Amino acid sequence: MSDFSPGQRWISDGEAELGLGTVLNCDARSVTILFGASQETRTYNTRQAPLTRVQFGSGDRVLAAEGWQMVVDDSKESRGLIVYIGEDEHGALRELPETKLADTMQFDQARDRLLTGQVDRNDWFDLRFRTLHHYQRIEQHGALGFSGPRIDLIPHQLYIADEVAHRHAPRVLLADEVGLGKTIEAGLILHRLLLTGRIERALILVPDSLTHQWLVELLRRFSLSVTLLDEHQSQAHGSANPFESGQLILASQGWLFANPQRQAQALASRFDLLIVDEAHHLDWSEAASGPGYQCVEQLAADIAGLLLLTATPEQMGVASHFARLRLLDPERYHDLARFKAEEQHYTEVAAAIDALEALPGNAAAAERLEAVIDDRDSRALLATLNHAESSSEQQATARDQLRDALLDRHGTGRVMFRNSRRHVGGFPARHLHLAPLAPPSAYRRVMRRLERDDDYLDELLIETGMDHPDVLIYPDAMYRELGDDPLNAEPWWQIDPRVNWLLERLSDVENGFANEKVLVIAHHRATAEGIAEGLRVLGGYHAPVFHEGLSLIERDRAAAAFADEEDGCQVLVCSEIGSEGRNFQFCRHLVMFDLPQHPDQLEQRIGRLDRIGQRHAIEIHVPTFEASPGERLLRWYNEGMDAFSAPHGIGSDLFDAFGDALADALLDDEMLDDIIEETRTLLTARQAERDAGRNRLLELNACRPVKAERVIEAIRSLDDDSALPRYVERALDIFGVDSQELGGDLFHLQPSPQMLDGLPGLVKGEEGFTATYRRDLALARDDVQRLSWEHPLLREMMGRILDGTMGNTALALLRHPAIPSGRVMAELIFRTHCPAPKALHLNRFLPPTAVRVLLDESGANLTDKISFTGLSKNLQKVNKSLARDLIKSRHEALRGLLVQGESEAERELPSIVEAAETRMRQQLDAELARLSALAEHNPAVRQSELSALVAERQTLSDAIENTRLRLDAVRVIITVDAEG
Incomplete structure (x- = not known):
């Protein structure tokens, strides 16, 4: 017959959060239970039901559905149901059938499981205690959120991430120069905020060409899975809001900015953080703003946290830079004229x-x-x-x-972080290789006519439909537009010597870059496609093309085919879009098939290779036609602004000053000489201003070495934590994961047939993955995962232990010649419980803290005399059926030890609470005092930030004050004869 009867109260072993359940109906095969508090119904197989009958004993406090409480004195059974007898809060004797127990009643799972004879293995109990100990330690660690990502420990990146992630609702502009790691900084901030619970949901908006790169980077470096949202995915959700489909939503700016309906849905979805990459593309002026800026402005007004990323914050001038700051803090940055005046003081x-x-x-x-x-x-x-x-x-x-x-x-350093390469250092050299070539007759014919006939340029602009000076510096595009001319019958790539020059270089072993990766960038899509066609037809090279006409998947395939070291292509040909956002630092040869008009685009091209982590000098190859407009543009870049040797961030100013004059000088060497001289003079003056003013303040503020080194030391302390491998070994064994040493600090993890389901990266029947504890090894090999306290596998195992019942009861035998046989001891592990919103990150001051109490049957407290480790080493397992009998025979004694243990543990609670309150006050009072003083001098400190910090301090204080202890785990230890 079944042990279940309608009306009985049971709890789910695997879903404790469901609360107290009531048997609705049952038969020989199944039982259906209603969990009233959560309004969930479950049906279980009676033979394998993961359920525990709730039975209270003398001294237990129970809650009736009507709201009154009773202390149980006795109980009786009637038709398979328990009726509890005891006194209510007024001292009146009452009876309470178990059917009338409150569905919301809180009960101690460890206690109930133990007294109903449900015990786990001793090694599970050991792992639970050690998990609680390590979790408490790691949650308070200063490197939490920074130690797990697959990154180099680069000071300026970690300083920025630590500074920003500590703020309430951070709103900053990450504006490091190209290649200094803005994406990594944003990823670190996001990772830290998620792990600490300060945020739960984030919206990431990036250019169309970078969506998959962000997707891969967040997964590979930070183990963050994001939902990539586009129109196809959105339509798949029907009438539901697609922005509610994931915790982290990644979307392309082009798609969202052009779709008012999706913008409204994004606004309706509650996000805690907004990240916008390549923010300099957001168009704004005092008179009007573009659709992209308007969309971000609406989202930024509704979302508390905001990270804007741009390598060129002033590409469009001071007004454009002001527009980004205005998104961060519209109250502080509301007057452009005032902002310009402030800059003079820096x-x-x-x-x-x-x-x-x-x-x-x-x-x-x-x-x-x-x-x-x-x-x-x-x-x-x-x-x-x-x-x-x-x-x-x-x-x-x-x-x-x-x-x-x-x-x-002073300055904008609180809301803007900008590191320059000269300030950071450690970047490779750049080598410029020029290749002057004779232009083909078709190009030369046009150039000669332009030199003779002043009116021919206007005719050419009309005939080709091209802009000035594009028609001069991109002769292949001009040739294509003049396709009706019978002299232009051949494809441009057949007559252009730059294609043959590139083929010769690709096959030149001694002086060229044969067998090395080569990135080729051209301004126009049609030029890039023509180069690839020419390489294929004339030289037999397969060169993927990366341009704006490809789908995102096609672009990623092209980039992946180029990145593959063993079977990948030697050459990748990109249009100008390939010079923005993509990382090709595994390559050191860059061919600029032509030159862009704007200096910032030139630097973005070089920055695809010249990045932190690049181990080789950057070889820049530029083929030009002798005495051509393209060669004159090259001279301005090289001689006028020294654009190829290193970035200096002043290119936009120089282009604003000389761009129009330069366009006119592309056919006049004498005029060009004057412009080069004037450019050089202005470059020197601007560099001096930069070094003296705002940029100098930004550089000093963007990385404070002493603080950065403290963050790095904290990360290294976790990297070198000797407890991690020992813990991992125990946990893998218990969760059923096989670990095989491969040598060289590598090991392979593979699911065993007994593995518990649902572990990240491990699926039964599949191969598993190779792992290491060494950061340098994981960075050197993409196929190797680095195990840390923050790895998803570790966090899943720890979470499953701490949030579930695994190991919260155990029974063991102790053989010791000095201890008489038949004695009972109880090892009780209490855990602090402090209900508080996740966003408070209470764990930095008071994480779940273990209080261990060891009692013998006489009530003597042996906690200080016998350590956890020392006791565990001498315990022996016992089969479950015997364990149940032993517990049943000692029920009353165990109930008494549980009550006494709670009293003993409560004595420890005041000191735990006081220490947590002290830690909280020391940190937040100091921060509040600093910000309050700073607010008097720097309007970049928002009043809302101060108010939020005051409220946070009070809420934390209240939460800490309300901390209680609850029984987390209990182990019964019975002594036996040393010989038997």
Whole structure:
């Protein structure tokens, strides 16, 4: 007969969150249970039902459905149902049938499972305790969120990520130069905020060409799975909001900006963070704004956190830069004229910061500082720095504090982070290789007529439909547009010597780049397609083409075919779109088949190869036609602004100043010489201004080395954590994962037939994956995963243990000659429980904390005398049927030990709460004081940020104060004869 009867109360072992269930009906094969609190109904096989009968004993407190409470004194059974007898809160004697128990009643799973004879293996209990211990340690660690990603430990990236991720609802512009890792910085911030619970959902908007690159980067580097949303996927959701389909939504800007309906759905979906890549494309002016800017502006007004990414924040001028800042904080940045006036003040602030190094003993330096200091604390620091009796240590501390104060209070450094290559250092050299070629007759014929006939340029513009100066610097495009001319009967690539030059270089082993990857970039799509066709027809080379006409999948296939080291193609040909956002740092040869008009586009092209992590010098190859407009443009880039040796971020200013004149000089060498000289002069002046003003402040603020090194040291401490391999070995064994050593610090993980389902990266019947604990090894090999405390496999195993019942009960035998046989001990593990919103990240101050209590049957507390590890080593397992009998025979004794253990654990709670409150106050009070003082001088500190911090501190204090202990796990230990 079945053990189930309608009305009985049971709990689900695997879904404790369902609450207290009631048997609706049952037969010999199945039982149906209603979980009233969660309004869920489940049907189970009676033979294998993962359920536990709820039975309360003397001293237990129970809650009636009507809301009154009772302390159980006794119970009786009637027709398969339990009736509890005891006193209510008013002392009245009452009876309560189990059918009338409250569905929402909280009960202790470990206690109930133990008293109903459900026990797990001892090694499961051990793993549960160790998991709780490690989880408590890692959740408070300063490197949480930064130690797991597959990244190099680069100071400026980690400094920015740490600085931004600590803020409430961060809103910043990540504007590092090309190749310095803005995507990594954004990924680190996102990863940290997710792991700490500060955010739950994020919307990521990127250019169409970069969607799959972001998808792969977030998965490969950060183990973050995102939902890639487009129109096809959106339509698949029917009338439902497609933006609700995932935690992390990745979408192309082109698709969303052109679709008002989808924009409305994105606004209706609740996101905590918005990330916008290549934000310089958002069009804004004081008179009007483009659809992309309007869309982001609406989203940014509704979403608390905002990260804008751009390598060229001033590509469109100061007004464009102001427009990005306006998205971050429209209250602070509302007046363009005022913003321009503020920038004039930054030069003297930068000079004052540099003057710190001349103190003490330099009167002029002291005057510079006094001119920009306007608060008592900073004056006190300056006095300490200048005082004759101050020690060198005191002076160094005062200098650092004064530098930080000036950086915090002036400029846009709080909302904008911009590192330059010269500031970061460590980048490879760039080598320019010029290849002057004789133009073909078809090109030369047009050039000669242009030189003779002043009116022919206007005719050519009309005839081709091209713009000036495109018609001059892209002769192949001009040739294609003049296709009706009988002299232009052949495809352009058959007559253009640059194609043959490229073929010769590809096959030149001694002087060329034979057998090496070569990236070719041309301005127009048709040019890129023609190059690929020419390489195929004339040389037999298969060269994938990457251009704006391809679908995202086709672009990714082209990039993947190029990236494959063993079977990949030697050459990839890109249109201009290939120079924005893509990372080809595995390649060192760049062929600029032609040149772009704008210096920023030129730098973006080089930046595809010249990135952090590039191990080789960048070889830049530029074929040009002698005495042509293209060669004159090259001279302006090379001689006028030194564009090929290193980025300097001033190209946009130079193009604004000389772009029109340069276009006119492309047919006039004498005029060009004057423009080159003027460009060089302005370049020198702009570099001096940059070094003295706002950019100098930004560079100083974008990476503070001392703080960055602290973050790196914290990450390394987790990298070198010797406890991790030991824990992983235990956990893999229990979860049924086979681990095979491969040598060289590598091991292979593979599911065993007994593996528990649902582990990330491990599927029964499949091969598994190769892993290592070493960061350098994982970075060197894409096929190797790095196991860390943050790896999805570790987090899944730890989460499954802590959130479920696995190992929360156990029974073991202890053989010891000094302890009489038949004695009972109870090892109780209590865990702090503190209900609080995830966004508070309470765990940084009070993560779930274990309190261990070891009692013998006499009630003696042995916790301090016998350690957990020492006891575990001497325990022996017992089969489950015997364990149930032993527990049943000691019910009353165990109930007494459970009650006493709770009292013993409660004595530890005040000190835990006080320590957590102290940690919280120390951190948040200091941060609040710093921001309050900073707000008086720097309007970039939002009042909402201060208010949120005050509210957060109070909410945290209330939550910590309400911390309670609950029984997490219990192990019964019975002593037996040493011989038997």
